[in-house]
Amino acid sequence: MSHPESKIHSLVRLFVNLASFSLRRPHLSMGIVGLTVLVSGLVIVLAPLKVSTSRNNLISNDFSYKAREQQFLKEFGPSDSMVFVVHGGSKNQRQQVIDKLSLQLAQIKVLQGGVLHRMGPSQVAELLIVQEPKLLKFLGGLVEKHGKSLLKGDLKTIAKVVKQQIIAEIAETLSENKSISASKNTRTFEPTGLKFATDFLQMLTREFKKQQLFLPFFALEDQELSRSRNLDGKGYFTSPDGKLHFIFLFPQLKSDEGSYLVPVIQNIREQAHKVLNNNRFGEVRVDLTGQPALAADEIRILNRGIIRTSLLSALGILVILFIAFRSLRFTVLALVPLAAGVIITLGISQLLHGGLNLVTSSFTSVLMGLGIDFGVHTLYRYGEELRTGREKAAAMHSALVLAGPGVVTGAITTITAFLCIVTTDFTAYSQLGVITAIGLAVMVVCTFLLIPPLIGIGSGDFKPPARGIPGVSGVLYFVTKFPRWILASAAIAFLLSIYLFVRSGPGYDGRYFDFLPESTEARRALGMIEDIEGMGVAFAQIKKNSIADARELAAQLRKDPLVAKVQTVADIFPDLNPSRILALKKGMDQLGKEACQYSLSNTSLTVSSGDIKKQLLDLQNLFEFIARGIGNSGEKSYQVRKVANALKHLNKVIEELPNQGRQKLAALQSILSDILRRALLTARKTSQRGKFTPEDVPAILKKRNVSLQADAVAVYVYPSGDIWDSARAGEFSRKILKIEPQASGLAVDIQPYEKLIVSSFMWASLVSVILVMLILLLIFRNGIDTLLALLPVMLGWVWMLGVMSLFNLDFTAANIVTLPLLFGIGIDAGAHMVHRYREGRKSNKRARLDTLLKGTGAAVIVAALTTMVAFGALMLADYRAMQSMGLLLTIGIGLCLIASIGVLPALLLVLNKVK
Numbered sequence: 001m002s003h004p005e006s007k008i009h010s011l012v013r014l015f016v017n018l019a020s021f022s023l024r025r026p027h028l029s030m031g032i033v034g035l036t037v038l039v040s041g042l043v044i045v046l047a048p049l050k051v052s053t054s055r056n057n058l059i060s061n062d063f064s065y066k067a068r069e070q071q072f073l074k075e076f077g078p079s080d081s082m083v084f085v086v087h088g089g090s091k092n093q094r095q096q097v098i099d100k101l102s103l104q105l106a107q108i109k110v111l112q113g114g115v116l117h118r119m120g121p122s123q124v125a126e127l128l129i130v131q132e133p134k135l136l137k138f139l140g141g142l143v144e145k146h147g148k149s150l151l152k153g154d155l156k157t158i159a160k161v162v163k164q165q166i167i168a169e170i171a172e173t174l175s176e177n178k179s180i181s182a183s184k185n186t187r188t189f190e191p192t193g194l195k196f197a198t199d200f201l202q203m204l205t206r207e208f209k210k211q212q213l214f215l216p217f218f219a220l221e222d223q224e225l226s227r228s229r230n231l232d233g234k235g236y237f238t239s240p241d242g243k244l245h246f247i248f249l250f251p252q253l254k255s256d257e258g259s260y261l262v263p264v265i266q267n268i269r270e271q272a273h274k275v276l277n278n279n280r281f282g283e284v285r286v287d288l289t290g291q292p293a294l295a296a297d298e299i300r301i302l303n304r305g306i307i308r309t310s311l312l313s314a315l316g317i318l319v320i321l322f323i324a325f326r327s328l329r330f331t332v333l334a335l336v337p338l339a340a341g342v343i344i345t346l347g348i349s350q351l352l353h354g355g356l357n358l359v360t361s362s363f364t365s366v367l368m369g370l371g372i373d374f375g376v377h378t379l380y381r382y383g384e385e386l387r388t389g390r391e392k393a394a395a396m397h398s399a400l401v402l403a404g405p406g407v408v409t410g411a412i413t414t415i416t417a418f419l420c421i422v423t424t425d426f427t428a429y430s431q432l433g434v435i436t437a438i439g440l441a442v443m444v445v446c447t448f449l450l451i452p453p454l455i456g457i458g459s460g461d462f463k464p465p466a467r468g469i470p471g472v473s474g475v476l477y478f479v480t481k482f483p484r485w486i487l488a489s490a491a492i493a494f495l496l497s498i499y500l501f502v503r504s505g506p507g508y509d510g511r512y513f514d515f516l517p518e519s520t521e522a523r524r525a526l527g528m529i530e531d532i533e534g535m536g537v538a539f540a541q542i543k544k545n546s547i548a549d550a551r552e553l554a555a556q557l558r559k560d561p562l563v564a565k566v567q568t569v570a571d572i573f574p575d576l577n578p579s580r581i582l583a584l585k586k587g588m589d590q591l592g593k594e595a596c597q598y599s600l601s602n603t604s605l606t607v608s609s610g611d612i613k614k615q616l617l618d619l620q621n622l623f624e625f626i627a628r629g630i631g632n633s634g635e636k637s638y639q640v641r642k643v644a645n646a647l648k649h650l651n652k653v654i655e656e657l658p659n660q661g662r663q664k665l666a667a668l669q670s671i672l673s674d675i676l677r678r679a680l681l682t683a684r685k686t687s688q689r690g691k692f693t694p695e696d697v698p699a700i701l702k703k704r705n706v707s708l709q710a711d712a713v714a715v716y717v718y719p720s721g722d723i724w725d726s727a728r729a730g731e732f733s734r735k736i737l738k739i740e741p742q743a744s745g746l747a748v749d750i751q752p753y754e755k756l757i758v759s760s761f762m763w764a765s766l767v768s769v770i771l772v773m774l775i776l777l778l779i780f781r782n783g784i785d786t787l788l789a790l791l792p793v794m795l796g797w798v799w800m801l802g803v804m805s806l807f808n809l810d811f812t813a814a815n816i817v818t819l820p821l822l823f824g825i826g827i828d829a830g831a832h833m834v835h836r837y838r839e840g841r842k843s844n845k846r847a848r849l850d851t852l853l854k855g856t857g858a859a860v861i862v863a864a865l866t867t868m869v870a871f872g873a874l875m876l877a878d879y880r881a882m883q884s885m886g887l888l889l890t891i892g893i894g895l896c897l898i899a900s901i902g903v904l905p906a907l908l909l910v911l912n913k914v915k
Contacts, residue, residue: 023397026453033449037340040347050355060425065752068744072541075707076714078256082290083535084247084272085525089284094245095236097275097284099210102247104271110264114250116700118214118235122671124572124698125678129584130686131574136587143591198639201646203234208653208664239532246529250703253292258299265296269521289525291537294513297522298879305877306364309886312876313365316869317372324469324862325379334375337450341371341443348442349435359428360435367436369870370414371443373828373863377403377410378451380859396452404448406835406856409779410828411444413772417824420768421817424760429817469858475901476853483906490903494795497802506804508811510754511724513537515814515881533565533718540717540736541745543707547573547692550713556739557717562732564720569697569705569713576692584687591680616654620647719747726751757813764820772827780834789834792904793826796896803891814881818888825867825889826896829860833904837914849905849914857901864897 022029059066084101086094102117121128129135207214214235232238237246249268254260265288272286321331342364349356381403385395418440421433479486516523529535544550550570557563574580623644654661682696694706694713705714719732730751736743776786800822803809836856840847871893874886908914 020397020400022449022452023393023400026456029449030453033340033446037343040344043347043350044343047350059753059756060427063425063756065744065749068742069749071742072543072744075543075709075712076541076704077708078253080251080253080290080292081704082249082251082268082288082293083525083529084249085287085289085528086245086247087243087285087287087528089282091232091242091245093281093284095234097281097286098236098245098247100278101272101275101286104275105247105249105268108267108271110251110253111249111268112252113699114252114703116248116250117237119231119237120214120235121675122214123700125675126682126696126698127572127679128675129587129679129683130576130580130692130696133580133583133587133683136584136591136683140587140590198642198646201643201650205646205650205653208650208657208661239529239535244528244532249290250700251292256292256295258296258303261292262296262299265293287521287525287528289522289529293522294516294526294537297516297520301516301520301877301879302882305874305879305882309873309877309882310364310368312873313368313870316873317368317866320862320865320869321372321376324376324858324865325383330379330383333451333454334372334379336454337375337443337446338368338371340446340450341439342367344442344446345435345439348438352434353431356435360432365870365873366432367439367443369867370436370440370825371447372866372870373410374407374444374447375451376863376866377407377832377856377859378447380855380862382455384855392456396455400448400452402839405779406832407444407447409776409831409835411440412775412779413827413831414824415440416771416775417768417820417827420764420771420820420824421761423764423767425756426760432817469861472854472858472861475857476850479853479902479905479909480849483909486902486906487910490795490899493802494798497798497805500805501798501801504805506801506809506811508726508754508758508816509724510726510729510750510813512813512881515812515879517878517880534567534716536718536723538719538723538747538750539745540719540732540743540748542715542717542736542740542743543712544568544715545712547694547696547713550715553715553740557715560735562720562735563717565718567716567718569701570715572701573692573696576686576690581687581690584683588680588684588687616647616651620644620651623647716745717743717747723747723750726754729754753813757816758811761816761819765823768820768823772823776827776831780838785834785838788837788904788907789827789830791907792830792833792896792899793823795899795903796826796892797822799895799899800888800892803895804888809884809888812881812884815884815888818885818892822889822892822896825893829864829896829900830904832856832860833900837908841913846912847908847914849909852908852914853901853905857905860900861897864893864900868893868897 061067061070086097088094089097098117102115105111105115116123230238230240232242237248238244239246251264251268253264269288272288275281276284276286318331318335321334322328325331325334345367349360353360378399382396382399385398385402386392388395390398415437418433418437422430424430513523513526518524518527526537530537542553544553547570550568551573554566554568554570557566623640627640627644654664657664678698686692686696694702694710697706697713702710706712707714717736719728721728723729723732729747733748733751736748773786773790776789777783780786780789800818804811833852833856836852837847840851868890871886871889874882875890877883877886905914
């Protein structure tokens with residue numbers, strides 16, 4: 001049987017011959033597909049399909065900014081720090097929640113040694129003596145008087161020394177008071193240090209009541225550490241306005257894969273829920289944020305969105321097919337190649353890439369939306385041929401020969417568009433391009449091998465569905481009556497879109513954290529802290545090889561108006577001038593070489609709660625006696641009585657503790673011993689080498705600030721202003737890189753990544769246009785027909801940019817991929833329409849407009865609607881990246897459809913190419 005389109009390009013004929021093979025050897029055709037599906041299924045089952053959620057491989061490591069980031073992470077370890085934001089309720093309630101939650105968190109394996117909820121001497125013991133070398137002289141004098149057991153942290157000895165020192169200070173103060181003029185009737189007796197003693201005893205009493213013992217700083221408002229770390233008077237981390245409190249977490253995570261990360265984050269959050277279940281904390285709320293928490297929430301929402309959108313896509317496609325075909329049989333036939341193609345593509349993906357990633361995991365919806373087109377066009381043309389009176393076999397052969405060229409042309413152009421994504425530096429999108437291209441090729445083959453043999457199984461007296469679909473007659477009427485109005489309107493819309501694009505154009509929004517809904521815990525907490533200096537996720541990170549270099553760089557950066565804050569552990573180290581080094585050397589010489597060796601680990605110290613209680617009671621009695629004596633002499637003794645009352649309260653608390661506080665006292669002795677040992681050890685090393693090194697950084701602060709080899713420290717630079725503003729981000733990045741060319745981090749990378757994304761996809765779009773034009777020229781061998789086929793997608797493309805500009809829709813890292821994809825997807829409709837027009841022209845000089853629209857036009861509408869439903873379902877996901885991508889593709893495909901069934905037929909009619 002001869003057909004006008006039988007003399008077609010050899011590439012198209014290859015696929016048509018493949019389809020004809022399925023008519024001659026139906027069982028073999030179905031066997032080939034069935035066996036391939038079986039093998040692919042075994043590959044998926046035996047080597048379980050993995051969906052990688054890691055972000056490490058989303059962008060090529062060849063990109064210089066990515067390479068610097070990877071190098072920093074290699075030297076300093078993953079930047080997996082997180083923060084619990086504690087808000088609501090009273091300040092005291094928040095502090096209680098922090099104390100209880102930190103205990104719970106410390107039991108989690110990945111957080112052991114990585115929970116920082118308060119800052120006190122235990123956390124920064126290494127710095128206590130080097131900041132105040134005069135403490136060595138004071139300590140040396142005490143050791144000479146009372147023995148070296150004082151350095152062991154022995155509470156009994158410490159209490160005895162404190163008692164003797166107080167007696168000496170009181171005697172000295174009384175002696176001074178005698179020389180004061182007696183012109184005053186009363187005098188106030190307040191020796192220096194009594195206020196400190198009162199405050200310290202009161203804080204110690206509060207800590208003894210808690211499950212964990214914490215030794216707080218005294219007079220934190222005078223400490224540099226308090227100012228740089230936003231600490232309140234009790235050592236808790238707080239926001240500048242005091243309304244938020246924080247717990248910093250430094251987890252040791254093995255992977256950022258969702259299968260590992262999500263359960264870990266869930267476990268951490270469950271500890272917070274357990275603590276808050278206690279109703280006495282009122283309105284206190286706790287939210288976890290940080291890169292791992294954001295990633296876990298993103299993975300959870302993304303997975304939920306993929307399942308939901310896939311089901312909705314499948315349901316929507318099923319409904320549209322049933323309405324269009326008005327035949328359950330045709331509907332099922334169209335879906336069979338789709339299912340086979342998805343399974344085979346998954347198997348190939350497993351063999352090629354070992355599974356899927358965050359981007360390619362959404363390819364199912366893409367394949368369903370695009371792959372269904374092949375079956376729709378084949379079955380629609382089969383129905384047309386049946387209605388002409390042909391037998392089923394002859395009708396199917398004609399359908400394959402006549403619809404085949406359009407199907408193959410559409411497939412090749414779409415595959416080409418997806419392969420063009422491979423030219424970008426985005427590894428994830430490159431894999432999406434490869435997998436989808438393979439999947440489309442597989443679905444074309446499955447369509448041609450399965451539909452012909454399946455159409456004849458059990459068909460009986462099968463009747464084809466009625467011609468056309470609802471609405472096509474109306475389109476035909478308007479195109480026939482108002483072709484020039486349609487072309488004029490299309491031209492005006494085209495020019496207006498160009499004007500809007502040139503004037504304001506779609507911008508680029510790099511805030512990828514906004515992809516998460518604001519109701520998400522990690523996103524909600526991030527919103528609370530991102531305006532606090534030094535708390536956001538956008539910062540530059542710089543490696544410096546010494547404490548001195550880090551301090552010098554920080555001082556330089558703080559003078560720049562582009563910098564809001566600089567964080568570095570160098571800030572907590574004092575200036576190591578010659579006089580300080582000399583004081584450290586003299587002090588350490590006075591204490592002796594063995595001073596640093598004392599600790600509970602190498603002594604046999606035991607805690608006698610009776611001895612300690614006796615010492616505290618003696619102190620209490622002493623202060624009460626002094627207070628009475630001073631009062632009898634006519635002097636006021638408020639501060640002395642406060643100390644006595646504080647000691648009395650502390651004694652009472654210790655008595656009420658189990659075993660008279662033996663466990664708590666042992667813990668306090670251990671803390672004091674550890675503080676002394678670490679402080680003295682750092683003082684000795686510093687005095688010997690004459691400088692600070694990264695090894696001197698306290699352990700809890702090393703987590704984020706010191707390299708894994710302890711040979712470098714990090715400097716974190718937070719930008720001022722809105723870093724997501726492209727101009728601001730570019731200015732900040734250039735300034736930092738000029739100072740330190742190896743700097744990395746989000747604040748440095750924002751604009752370069754933006755430029756990379758935009759330029760990569762613009763280039764991919766240009767390559768896509770050029771290649772598609774060449775393919776159409778090879779297939780049509782006619783420049784005019786090529787331009788006619790390109791017209792709908794070019795109009796739809798420009799119209800989409802105009803709509804984006806009109807409604808202030810921006811491109812993002814997720815939806816900018818629509819630029820090359822829309823071209824490949826939208827070209828299908830024009831290619832099918834031109835193929836049908838060419839077929840009619842060869843048969844009857846001019847094609848008939850009603851045949852063009854009610855035949856191929858109807859199939860184009862159904863194919864476009866199914867594709868729109870597949871992508872439109874993405875708009876119902878919670879993940880905004882999926883929403884924006886689905887929205888733009890739905891708009892773009894819809895506009896291409898309007899141009900295909902409205903503008904193109906009107907142009908053909910005006911040009912007198914159809915009747």
